[in-house]
Each structure stands twice: as C-alpha cells, then as structure tokens.
Amino acid sequence: MKIQNPFRLGLLAGLGVLVALAIGAMVGQLATIITYVGAAIFLALGLDPIVSFLERRKLPRWAALLVTVVVALGAFVGIFYLIVPTIVQQASKLVNEVVDYTSSITWTDFLNNVQSFVGSSINVQDVADQVVKYIQDNLDTISGGVLAAGLVVVNGVFGAIIVLILTLYFTASLDSFKRALYQLVPATKRAKFADLAEQISSSVGRYVIGQAALALCNGVLSFIFLSIIGAQLPAVFAFIAFLASLIPLVGTISGSVLIVLGQILLLPDSPGTWITAGIYYLVYMQLEAYVLSPNIMNRAVKVPGVIVVIAALTGGTLLGILGALIAIPVAAAVLLIVKQVVLPRQNEL
Known part of the structure; x- marks a missing residue:
C-alpha cells in the first residue's frame, strides 16, 4: 500500500497536467468565440443603462428594449450610409490621384526625380533593381500575404456581424441571465x-x-x-x-x-x-x-x-x-x- 500511494499520486498528478493542457488547448481554439462573446456582453451592458432609463420613464421592459434596439440599429445603419460612401469616395479619389500621378511620368523620370532629391549618396537605380528582384523572388510569399490580409478583412466583417447579433440577444436577455446567475448564490x-x-x-x-x-x-x-x-x-x-x-x-x-x-x-x-x-x-x-x-x-x-x-x-x-x-x-x-x-x-x- 505504501508503494502504491506514490504511484497513484504521480498518476493523478500526470492526469491533472494532461487535463490542464487539454483545457488550455480548448480555450486557445475557442479564443475567437470567447472574444466575440466578451465583446457582445460588454456592449450589451453598455446598452442596458439606456433600457433602464426608458423603464424609469414608465415604458415596459419589452418596449424599452425595442426602442433601444431600433435606435442602435438605426444609428449603425445611419453611420454606415452617411460615412462609408464618403470614405469610399475619398479613398477612390486618393487611388485615382495616385494612378494619374504614376501614369503621367515614366519609371525613369520617377527614379531621376528621387535621385535628385536624395543626392549622390544613394544609387536609386540599384535600390530599385534590388526591390524588383526581391519581389520576383518572393512573389508567392507576397501573394500569400495579400490573400491573408484579405481574409483578415473578411473575418473582421464577419466577426462584427456576429458581435452585433450577440449584442442584441444579450441585451434582450440580460435580466434573465442576471436572475439565473443570482440563483447560483446561497440565499443568505x-x-x-x-x-x-x-x-x-x-x-x-x-x-x-x-x-x-x-x-x-x-x-x-x-x-x-x-x-x-x-x-x-x-x-x-x-x-x-x-x-x-x-x-x-x-x-x-x-x-x-x-x-x-x-x-x-x-x-x-x-x-x-x-x-x-x-x-x-x-x-x-x-x-x-x-x-x-x-x-x-x-x-x-x-x-x-x-x-x-x-x-x-x-x-x-x-x-x-x-x-x-x-x-x-x-x-x-x-x-x-x-x-x-x-x-x-x-x-x-
């Protein structure tokens, strides 16, 4: 019995370490979902004072929730339609200006302008050749980086939609969550x-x-x-x-x-x-x-x-x-x- 106790203790300790590592790996895999849920709860708590304010003005809970959700969605849609088109328009203007500028000069003229600006301390032509060679040698890596950046943007938009949906759900169910949480605490x-x-x-x-x-x-x-x-x-x-x-x-x-x-x-x-x-x-x-x-x-x-x-x-x-x-x-x-x-x-x- 004395020989088995250390073995059992070591076995249980090893199993405990394995379980802790498994839980850590699961949390790591669910990090994105946990972030979405945390952000949604955070935003729902931010909308709750508005709901409480409307309730103090004699509005029933469901009406206060409806008004808050409609105002929040209206503000989101309004900002989207007011700001995003302007941003797109000005960003397009910036791209067009860059395109017009690059098309108005040749590559040689551009290098000569840069060379005259930096002086003779740097050979701009050699630097440009090295940059072109680097791009040619690492074209696959650069293309993969651009694709990864595009996926990040898509995932960001998808995540914003998920957070918005969860926020609306948590805002509507916040009182129920609180009551359920309070029931877990001893009555005293x-x-x-x-x-x-x-x-x-x-x-x-x-x-x-x-x-x-x-x-x-x-x-x-x-x-x-x-x-x-x-x-x-x-x-x-x-x-x-x-x-x-x-x-x-x-x-x-x-x-x-x-x-x-x-x-x-x-x-x-x-x-x-x-x-x-x-x-x-x-x-x-x-x-x-x-x-x-x-x-x-x-x-x-x-x-x-x-x-x-x-x-x-x-x-x-x-x-x-x-x-x-x-x-x-x-x-x-x-x-x-x-x-x-x-x-x-x-x-x-």
Whole structure:
C-alpha cells in the first residue's frame, strides 16, 4: 500500500497536467468565440443603462428594449450610409490621384526625380533593381500575404456581424441571465451579491457610454477642423480618429499620429496644413486628458488615474484591444468588491 500511494499520486498528478493542457488547448481554439462573446456582453451592458432609463420613464421592459434596439440599429445603419460612401469616395479619389500621378511620368523620370532629391549618396537605380528582384523572388510569399490580409478583412466583417447579433440577444436577455446567475448564490448572500452585481453592471454600462461619447466627440471635432484647414480626406481621418478613440489611454494619441502622418504624405508641399493639424491634436489631447475624460470617466467608473493607466496597459498586453477596453471597468469592479466586501470583513476581525 505504501508503494502504491506514490504511484497513484504521480498518476493523478500526470492526469491533472494532461487535463490542464487539454483545457488550455480548448480555450486557445475557442479564443475567437470567447472574444466575440466578451465583446457582445460588454456592449450589451453598455446598452442596458439606456433600457433602464426608458423603464424609469414608465415604458415596459419589452418596449424599452425595442426602442433601444431600433435606435442602435438605426444609428449603425445611419453611420454606415452617411460615412462609408464618403470614405469610399475619398479613398477612390486618393487611388485615382495616385494612378494619374504614376501614369503621367515614366519609371525613369520617377527614379531621376528621387535621385535628385536624395543626392549622390544613394544609387536609386540599384535600390530599385534590388526591390524588383526581391519581389520576383518572393512573389508567392507576397501573394500569400495579400490573400491573408484579405481574409483578415473578411473575418473582421464577419466577426462584427456576429458581435452585433450577440449584442442584441444579450441585451434582450440580460435580466434573465442576471436572475439565473443570482440563483447560483446561497440565499443568505443572494441580496448582497445581486446589489454588488447591479452596481458593477451599471458601472460598465456608464463606462461604455462614456468612452463612446469621447470617441464621437473626437471624430466630429476632427472632421470639422480638418475640413476648415483644407486637409485631405477629412471624413476618412475623422473616422480613424473615432475608431482610435474607442481604445482607452493610447487610442487618441495613436489616431492623432496616423492623421498627421497621413497629411504629411498627402500634402508634402503644404507644411502649414499638417503642422496646424499636429498643433490641434496636441491641444485636443490635453483637453481630453484634463477636462473631457476626467469629467466623463470619473462619473462613470470612479477609478483613480494611476489604476486606469495600469489596468489599460495590463489589459492591452494580455488581450489586445479587447483587454484594453474591458480593463478599466474590470478595475472598477475590483475596487467596488474591495470596498464593499473585503474592507468590511477586515474591519470585523
């Protein structure tokens, strides 16, 4: 018996390791689905405050859900039909300008212009020959990369549709999910758990609305300002500013850098335009960091600035963009649990 115990212990430990590895592999295979579900729940919690607001205005639950879903879908379709055609039109204009420019000069003239710009320190013809040779030698790899990029775009559109459908489903079923979750908690602790869960879900919802408000503010102001200064493709870059601002902490600065670089590439002979754009985004980032974001986010999640930075960096490192999005409300939930659960227990000891 004494000989068998170590063997059994080792066998069980080995089986446990195998089971843990199998579970890890399954989670890895389901990472995309888990991301879709997490994003949908996150967005559903963002729509829930609107539903609750309508319910407080004496609307029944089903009517509040219907109004919220119709408004959300209407906003999505409206943005699609208002912004996407403009983006496509301006992107097509950019492509046509590039085509017209390339067709107006010969390859030799282009190389001579580049050579005169860089001087005699670099032989542009040799560099061009090396680039052509590299493309010829790696044509299969480049073609595969282009195909992979196309598949990423298709998967992104497919994923957005799935997230939209799941969001609508979770928004309609959120109360049922909450009630089912509360039933799993012992009856003596159910009321406290339900109260804490409602506070957390409300905090997440306010955070989503606040982040969307910041992104919308950046997008609208960017479009107005870029149109006033005569920047190229204002709708495209305003849309980039909106999407980038949805990412907390680093989104605004990343979008601003992309916009300024885009203006430098499109308007190399108009430094006043992209310098003005750079100054504007420097001022706007200060305004957002010290005025807009504190007033909106402090009311939404009430998380100290240091914890916001640490949470966003940690979430982005672990789960990418989704992690950066959910990190701040998760930090708010942890702080809420500490204040209402951990600290009271410590005070009773």
